[in-house]
Amino acid sequence: MWKLHHDEKIWGDPWKFRPERFLDQNGVLWMPFGIGKRACLAEPFARARYFLYVATLLRNWSFCPSKDQPLRDYDPRHMENFDLQLTLRPKPYLCRIEKREWN
Incomplete structure (x- = not known):
């Protein structure tokens, strides 16, 4: 479904916002x-x-980038960061979760 909605042959410019x-x-x-x-x-x-x-x-909780893994670009135009099987989904990534302290 994702591929169909982003096919340039059908939409011409699928990444441009055109509400019309x-x-x-x-x-x-x-x-x-x-x-x-x-x-x-x-x-x-x-x-x-x-x-x-x-x-x-x-x-x-605060969700922060992992210190061990660099941030990736999750723009679907850069498919190297995605697994495309039945659905398009980002590859696994790590994050740190820290408890927020309230005074």
């Missing part, structure tokens, strides 16, 4: 499967839970 790609001939936003009858009923609940989970992690 998602408008129909009348200028109305076109979003298949994203809204209406086919939208997931639990999506608002899941988004709220995910936000609270991540906010709690970031409030209590």
Whole structure:
């Protein structure tokens, strides 16, 4: 799916932000499967839970780059940092997690 959405033969310039790609001939936003009858009923609940989970992690812990491993460029245009099997995913990387101290 990722490869299809970034194919230059189809999109011409897939890395350029062009919101008009998602408008129909009348200028109305076109979003298949994203809204209406086919939208997931639990999506608002899941988004709220995910936000609270991540906010709690970031409030209590600092996530820092590893001292042993340099930072990589995770721009998908640089495929050497990704594994492409069934899905596109970044190669594993290390980070340090430090407890935040609150006074």
